Amino acid sequence: MPRRLNSSLDTDSCGRQGSPADDLAVAEVPSGKAAAFLQPPVGHSTPAFVQGRDLKLCLWDLAEGRNAVVDSVGLESVGFCRGSILARGQQRWMLAVPGGGSDENRLDLAPAQINLFSYCQIQILEMPSKTSVCTLKPEADAKPGMPMCLELWQTDSSPRPCLLAGYEDGSVALWDVSERKVCSRIACHTEPVMGLDFDSQKARGVSGSAEKALAVWSLDEQQALQVRGKHELTNPGISDVKIRPDRKILATAGWDHRVRVFHWRTMKPLAVLAFHSAVVHCVAFAADGLLAAGSRDHRISIWSLYPRS
């Protein structure tokens, strides 16, 4: 499946007349049983991380036309949450995935509690060794629900990786991974947070949820999150939010079958891309600014808009 995506990405352009942006290429993904999410490979020789619904996260070697699974990690959570990857040097990655992993408390708990409790946790793994670094557990009194989306990041100045997690109760939490504690936590939404993205330069982030609004929040010097504003949408439900690498615009994947594009600084709506006929699951920007959107209608659309000069 990632092959298919790649092949549709490098095809030559064929503009569709009449749509607001040039929709460059559309390829249909055959329906398969294992719906999967792609974690984009960073760099050329790195493997692609593919998280499957079959509770496996596989590493694919795609270099030089190969397509083979080189490694896989077993996962615990079958939820909606996608993992997050952070490069930690040459061929080393930090991986955040939902689920408890090998939790030491597990044995003390009844099976029902295991499930409940472990699903609130986030596991941090070191790749490719697959060693568990730590498990991030919410505090005992907090009941945030399951993590719904994860975003690992790291500032250039400090080596300490941070993790932003959106939870089922609509809150976004900032974890300090090395200290295994929550630095800050804000309630952005009333519905589960479905997607978030963070601009580490401006220290601002955006999250989308099942409700009818986007939330923009910022991180101050004291590592505290603050809600900056909410932006009403026409239809409820956002499954994914991505900021373009140049931090000029952001795109959301909507349950209303549409991709919305906003100006990142001002949050001014710029475009509504109505092409798909079912829920849009994910959006992604390529390094050159192309926008890809994947939808339940078995199509991936590639868009070129506001080209980077």
Place this chain on the structure above:
Amino acid sequence: MRPSPRLGPMWRLGPMWMPTAPCAFTSFPLNRMDPVPSSVRLTVREAVHTLSSSEDGGCIFSTLGSLKRYLGGTENPALPGEQEEFARVHFSAVLRCLVSKLNPDWLGLLPNGQLEELWASFFLEGPADQAFLVLMEALEDTPGPSFRLMKMARLLARFLKAGRMAAVMEGQCRQQAELAFPLLQEALLIKVVGLPDRLGNCLQHENLAEFFPQNYFPLLGEEAVRVLQAVVDSLRGGLDCSVSFVSQVVGKACVYGRQKEILGVLVPRLTALTQGSCLWQRVCWRLVECVPDRAMEAVLTGLVETAPGPQVLARLLGNLVLKSKKARFVMTQKLLFLQYRYTTPVLQSLLGYLAMDSQRRPLLVQALKELMETWGSSSAIRHAPLAQQCYVSKAVLICLAHLGDAELQDSRDELLASLMAGVKCRLDSSLPAVRRLGMVVAEVASARIHPEGPPLKFQYEEDELSCEMLALATPQPAADSPSEAGPPVAPVAAEAPDKQTVEGGVPQVRPQGSDSELDSDDEFVPYDMSGDQELKSGKVPMYVRDCVEALTTSEDWERWEAALRALEGLVVRSPAATREVSVELAQVLLHLEEKTSVAGFEGLRQRALVAVTITDPARVAEYLTSQFYAINYSLRQRMDILDVLALAAQELSRPGRFRRTSQCGSPGPTCPPSCTVAPTWRAVVDERIRRKTRRFSKGSSRQGPAGSPNEFNSVAGYFFFPLIQGFDRPLVTFDLLGDDQLVLGRLAHTLGALMYLAVNTTVAVSMGKALLEFVWALRFHGDTYVRRGLLSAVSSVLLSVPAERLLEDLPDELLEARSWLADVAEKDPDEDCRMLAVKALLLLEKLKDKLLPLSPP
């Protein structure tokens, strides 16, 4: 019998029209009234004798020179009295003698063409009318092609080039009316205007370009202007002149159909000359007044067409319509009611001319009344071609724009009555163009005639014609409208089509949250997001039965709308489930009313009905056709039934339908209803594969579209026969042969379409037979739309029924249809009907061609 050329025409008795006619006898030797021959006569007689007998060049030269003295212009001219006598009595005889001598040997008697030059100078410098007549007579008498003929033709060309034609006409203008010779004038007139024809006949292939009508008549126009200039000059000098001969020339040229050539020169010159000169205007008015009645129409239509506007027309015509009955008839009747080929600017010139003078305005009011009467007459609407109806409507609107409120009030009741009658008849018409015409005129006219009442407002699509007509209704610039009537108010100025752009792509408001860093982000111009509406996805039914239930019982309008929108896709995807409820579903859809304002409701409902019909053709078609003739349906519903049947039949008969449906249906419920986007990417992918693939041989890889049976074959009967059977049984609420002719027209079109789609089916022959009977029963229907439907149905029969079967099974019907078609092609008032009939006739011809090669051994 022509006299022998050797005798010389000089001895012939002068024809009756000769200018010398009253004195003809004096030139004859036996005349006793003038016993003493004058010196001129003696000189001429001697000269003629010398010319006819002498072979000595010098002698001839000096003889001609002595004659030339009588023409004046030499250093030693003859006495004026003698000149006058020569011109009056002897000139044409001399000319004839000169013509008779014309041959190469004679001209060669002196070197360097001296003799020829001298010879020609007699024609070019002598009295122009006689020279012209002699030349024309000689040209026509000379057998061609010959040296003499060509010499004379060239001489005539020189004559024209030297501007002598103006002299010919001027001579007639200068004569006092009582002294003019009507016969001579008549002969001159015929020859002046008929010159191109006559020369064409004489010279055949050798004709010179100067004599071509397209060159000659503009020249004649120029010459006429010069004559008029001379007339104006002599009027200024106190001399009396008549322009009647010029009028006659212009009139006759126009009658010959040369308006464009002669008036194209005359009108612009006169337009310039009459500007600011009363004398010129009077001359011009007189010129038009003097046009004989029989030529008046030709001249007036030419003038109205050529004049660039009402002001110019008024300057050229003056109050002609008040002075000449014929002119009034042409301007107020013939150009308005009997003809309709003129363009809108011509109409504006004509009516503007009537409106420009207070004396002529009553004529305009009268014209409007009569126009309205015609506009409102139901028989005119039924029998006049659409183009004429447009023409009359435009004339009405122009009149309304010109007339003031006070003038309209006087004849308000009359106008209103005609208007209402016309609107009613037009709205009843089955032709959209006629209906629209009625609406446009009704809106404008009612606002003008009955300004205090509530304004009429129709909903009609604006097309080129309606825009043009609305523009006509706004009055011309103030210069046109007479001051005493006051500027008419613009009733429709507010309704002028100004489409305001609702949403520009560029935002006017600067984003509020812009912080101090002003980078290039602001160049991001938002795209049009007007299509971003709320998605009503939560209430979309997933099953056909749910849709039926939602459409019938739901009070939740969002759910109702969602069901309607989803229905077509559901029906296509789940044919089995649809078949279980097909008739019920069709019933629901047929009775569905637009309870809320749903965008595209009609289309959604129609597509859903078509989808149901395709899924279960036999039963649904049976149901729909039975409902078509049931009571308690609106005309709209009945027409919907027809449309749905035709569309479903089209879809069923489409080749390759199977392949598409199977492809589309295989992914099951996941296929999105909007399959329309699929072909584009499919084409792209195919193209890419084709480009990147290298083929080593092109064997049988390219296959034509796979053959598949026509699905319409098995069900065509369900669609067709129930429809065609009941048309002559009127119901209480539905009478196809009476008022509901619109539905009848649609029925005829639908039957034709079904027939056409039933090509290659087994029932086609019996369908064709039934359809031809249907056509035969209705062939003299008064409604244009019905006739169009019948004609297209005949064409469908000819296209769909195999030729052999047509000839074997329906020979009588074909013969009958053929004579009817020929009749329609010739006489039907509607252009489309004539066209359709011609097409059907062509199909019949092709049929014959197809069968003929079989018959000969």
